[in-house]
Each structure stands twice: as C-alpha cells, then as structure tokens.
Amino acid sequence: MITRPPAFHPASTAAAPEADARAADRPAGFPAPSAFAKHWRLDPETVFLNHGSYGACPAPVLEAQRRIRDRMEAEPVRFFMIDLEKLADAARARIARFIGVRDPQSLALTPNATIAVATVIRNTHLQPGDEVLVNDHEYMSCISEFHRHAGGQGYDVKCAEVPFPVASPDEIFEAVMAQVTARTKLALLSEITSPTAIVFPIPRLVRALKDRGVTVLVDGAHTPGQRSLDIESLGADYYAGNLHKWVSAPKGSAFLWVAPEHQKGFEPLALSSRAHIERADRSRFNALFDYVGTNDYSPVLAAPEAIDFLASLLPGGWDELTARNHELVIEGRNLICDALGVEPPAPDDMLASMASIIIPGLGLTSGGIKPGGYEDPLQARLVEHHRVQVPVWSLPSKGHRILRISAQLYNSREQYAYLAEALKRELAAE
Ligand SMILES: Cc1ncc(COP(=O)(O)O)c(C=O)c1O
Incomplete structure (x- = not known):
C-alpha cells in the first residue's frame, strides 16, 4: 500500500496562534x-x-500576476515563444500611457531600475578625458556601476555636492550646473532622490544640460506613482523608472525609456539565444529586451493591473x-x-x-x-x-x-x- 505524506498547510496550524500572540502583545x-x-x-x-524601498503589492495585483504565472506554467514553450512578445506589447502600451510615452516601442521592460541604469551605462561610449556628472544624493548602485565602468574605460566620475537641508530648487539647479565643464558628456540625475526624498527640478536641469551638449540619464526609480509623468516631453536621453515601488506592481517590474535616436545598437546586458535572428516584424531594440533568456516576466506583465487597481481606489x-x-x-x-x-x-x-x-x-x-x-x-x-x-x-x-x-x-x-x-x-x- 502506498502511504501518502500528510498534506502541507503552511498557515493553518503554527502561524495563527503566533499571530494571535503578537496581536495580544502589542x-x-x-x-x-x-x-x-x-x-x-x-x-x-x-x-x-517604508513603502519607498521595495514597494508593497496589493492582493488583487498579486492575483493577476498569479494568473500570468499559471499561463506560463501551463504551456511554457507556447508562453515564451508565442505569447510573451504579445503580452509585452500590451503591457508596454498601458505603461506608456501612464508615464507619458507616446511611442511605446521606445520602452524596454526591465526587472528593476538598477538594471535599467546599468544598461545605459554599459551602452555609453566614453573616452579617457570625458566626465560623467553625478551628485551626492544619487543612489549607490548607480554610482558604483559608473565607477566600475569608468575604471575600465578611463573616463572620470565627478560628484556635485547638492545642499541638504535645501531651501529651493534653484539651489539644486545651481549646485549641479556649477560642475558642468566642456568635458562633461553624461549626467545622472534622480528625479526623486533616495536618501533625501527631494524632487529635483528635472525639466529645467534637462534643458540646461542639453543646451550644454550633455547627454542626460534620469533615474526615476521613485517617480511613477509619486508624480504624474510626461517622459517624452522632458527631452532627456534616457529615463529609468520602477513600477514595483510607487505603482505597487509586483517586485521585478521596471522600464527604461530610450530616446529614438539612441535605440540603434542599444543592447541589454545579456544577449539571448534569439539575438542573432534578423526580424522584419519587430525592432531589434524591442526583440532584444522583450526576451533576455528564461525568467519570470510576470511582474512587469502584471504592472497594468497595478496601475488600474490603485486608480480605482479613489x-x-x-x-x-x-x-x-x-x-x-x-x-x-x-x-x-x-x-x-x-x-x-x-x-x-x-x-x-x-x-x-x-x-x-x-x-x-x-x-x-x-x-x-x-x-x-x-x-x-x-x-x-x-x-x-x-x-x-x-x-x-x-x-x-x-x-x-x-x-x-x-x-x-x-x-x-x-x-x-x-x-x-x-x-x-x-
Ligand atoms: C533613486 C534610486 N535609483 C535606483 C534604485 C534601485 O531600484 P531597484 O532596487 O528597484 O533596482 C533605487 C532604489 O531604492 C533608488 O532609490
């Protein structure tokens, strides 16, 4: 006779009394x-x-993500070979409307802002003598990636000191612009800073930096869901944003907007098994970013549910x-x-x-x-x-x-x- 192992009920026995005990001991x-x-x-x-660090995802959105996962696990080959690109196109269209991007094809869906920023850094072609401008309110993963890349390529990373406490957007504008030189080729700017939670005057900074011939990468990790966005109108070169923070999408959902003039030759950090295939039906930019090897793409595919669910609450x-x-x-x-x-x-x-x-x-x-x-x-x-x-x-x-x-x-x-x-x-x- 075959004896079956007992069914596993994770929350049913131990967790409930423990939760009661914690509630009684507040x-x-x-x-x-x-x-x-x-x-x-x-x-x-x-x-x-601390919603800001990792976000928190509502139950109905997790349920929508589960449905996508179920579909993936029901027929993985069909999911990755046939469905994934179509699902990515649909998600991209909804995300694009939410963030002020009229051409959804200029969005790459990524697992997080760290990877989105690193992807831009790895696609830059900077020379010894060039300078990248950052500032002391930027997120450490982005600074570290710039230092690593600069070490290999031989360019310099310059850090502007931005005041804190801060009295006005002018103080930020001036602190950043004072460090721009003829050598400055690229600037990284958070739209909402991580350690200090300040909203930088991004439209004004982007205009002034572009006037000086500087390429601008905006780190909007915190912006979608905290402020309304019109990314295309900013005139930046690159915009990285998270959806798992303030849109409350499942963890692992983010995007990178790349201005059309930079998309040719722009590649993800890894090339998939399909990267050598010439496509007539899809831009190389979309084809490369929509499939970067086997992975769980359900977080970003469920992001539209988060956009709509949060909007429905008020x-x-x-x-x-x-x-x-x-x-x-x-x-x-x-x-x-x-x-x-x-x-x-x-x-x-x-x-x-x-x-x-x-x-x-x-x-x-x-x-x-x-x-x-x-x-x-x-x-x-x-x-x-x-x-x-x-x-x-x-x-x-x-x-x-x-x-x-x-x-x-x-x-x-x-x-x-x-x-x-x-x-x-x-x-x-x-
Ligand atoms: C300004 C900024 N950039 C980038 C990131 C990285 O985000 P993620 O961990 O989702 O990659 C964060 C995370 O808090 C951040 O605050």
Whole structure:
C-alpha cells in the first residue's frame, strides 16, 4: 500500500496562534493603518512606513500576476515563444500611457531600475578625458556601476555636492550646473532622490544640460506613482523608472525609456539565444529586451493591473492618490519634526510621497550593515521595541543621520504620531 505524506498547510496550524500572540502583545498605543490596508498583505503587527524601498503589492495585483504565472506554467514553450512578445506589447502600451510615452516601442521592460541604469551605462561610449556628472544624493548602485565602468574605460566620475537641508530648487539647479565643464558628456540625475526624498527640478536641469551638449540619464526609480509623468516631453536621453515601488506592481517590474535616436545598437546586458535572428516584424531594440533568456516576466506583465487597481481606489484616481499621499507625508514629517524639535530640511513643494528628516546623532558613514541587521542600530530598535519599519541611514557627504518616511494609501496619521513618540524615547536613551 502506498502511504501518502500528510498534506502541507503552511498557515493553518503554527502561524495563527503566533499571530494571535503578537496581536495580544502589542506595544502601548500601537496604531491602526488606514482602511485601505485591507487591500495589501502587509503584516498587521508592523507599522510599515517604508513603502519607498521595495514597494508593497496589493492582493488583487498579486492575483493577476498569479494568473500570468499559471499561463506560463501551463504551456511554457507556447508562453515564451508565442505569447510573451504579445503580452509585452500590451503591457508596454498601458505603461506608456501612464508615464507619458507616446511611442511605446521606445520602452524596454526591465526587472528593476538598477538594471535599467546599468544598461545605459554599459551602452555609453566614453573616452579617457570625458566626465560623467553625478551628485551626492544619487543612489549607490548607480554610482558604483559608473565607477566600475569608468575604471575600465578611463573616463572620470565627478560628484556635485547638492545642499541638504535645501531651501529651493534653484539651489539644486545651481549646485549641479556649477560642475558642468566642456568635458562633461553624461549626467545622472534622480528625479526623486533616495536618501533625501527631494524632487529635483528635472525639466529645467534637462534643458540646461542639453543646451550644454550633455547627454542626460534620469533615474526615476521613485517617480511613477509619486508624480504624474510626461517622459517624452522632458527631452532627456534616457529615463529609468520602477513600477514595483510607487505603482505597487509586483517586485521585478521596471522600464527604461530610450530616446529614438539612441535605440540603434542599444543592447541589454545579456544577449539571448534569439539575438542573432534578423526580424522584419519587430525592432531589434524591442526583440532584444522583450526576451533576455528564461525568467519570470510576470511582474512587469502584471504592472497594468497595478496601475488600474490603485486608480480605482479613489474617485479622483491617481491624481487624488498622489495628492493624498503628499498631504499625509507632510503631516507625518511635521509631527516628527515637532516631537524632536528639528526643522524640516526641505520645503513641502519639493517633496512627493516621501520625506527625509535630519535626526539627532551622527550618520554612520562607515557604511555597511550593523549588528541588528540595519545600517543604523536605531532602525533595529524601532523594529524590535516598537514594531515600526522605517529606514534610518546616513548622507555620508554631510555626516547627517537621516530618517525617511513614506506615505502610501494604507498608512494613517496615527502611525506617524506613534513613530514620533517612539523616536523621542529611543533617541533620549542613546
Ligand atoms: C533613486 C534610486 N535609483 C535606483 C534604485 C534601485 O531600484 P531597484 O532596487 O528597484 O533596482 C533605487 C532604489 O531604492 C533608488 O532609490
């Protein structure tokens, strides 16, 4: 007789009592999220104030992704050889409308912004003597990739110091433009910066840099879903954006827009088994990027569901959602600044759905992950003692210790008030 192993029910036995025990043992004053939290699968025992780092995907969107995966697993050969390009075209058309791209064919769908930016860097043809201009608010993966590439090609990477605290977009504009020389060939600019959460004056910077003959790569990792976008009208050369952050698409969904004049000869980091095939029906740019070897393409194929689902949650759609997140993050930032007796480091209109605050203490500039698993032990204490997930890190060029909050639909005002009290206590104990 064949004995079958017992069925595996992951959540049915152990997890439920554990969840009950955690709920019964909540810290005093533990706040509820907003009513929208029911659409997400976030842990109800965590005050989640870091949508910015990895996003969080609502359940109906994960369900749409599962349907795509089911289709892939039902007939993998048909999926990869026949369906994938058609599905990519459909996803691209919806994403393009959302981000202000009238020619969807100029979009490459990528797993994340890191790969999108690295792809641009690897497609540049810079010479010894040339300069790439970055600044001290840029994301480290992009800076590291530039340094690695520059080491091989022999060009220089120059870093502009952008002020923080910052009083106006003019200060950013001037700090960047002051570093442009006749040698500057390419500039990397975040539209919304990662450590400091500032909205850079991108349209103005792009115009001025292009006037000086500089190629511009905009890192919009945080922009889709935080601000409305009209990418083509910016006049940049390249625009990289994430969909898994503020559009709340499944993780592994992003895009790279490449201006038409740069698409010829522009290639992904890896060539697939189909790269040698001449296609009359499709641009080489699309053919190369739509299939880069066997992979799970379902995150970006499900991104249109996220665009439509989030828009459906409020009568005013994305405009109302972004305005609401902005108001909430400003309110949260002000609560925290008042509690700690510190000044907001940027004007309200230079922020979108995130805000960074310079908090007391030294930014740990040595880098790396500390005991407790986070860059700053304060972050670990906020998780451990208060069940708040919020990043604490440094801006090494200034020595600041920075706390960055995010506001997504599932967050509530009470969560920021709770964080403010938790911070006061943890900082007093340092
Ligand atoms: C400005 C910026 N660029 C690029 C990235 C990289 O995004 P990803 O990890 O999705 O590749 C991030 C991530 O937080 C970012 O903040």
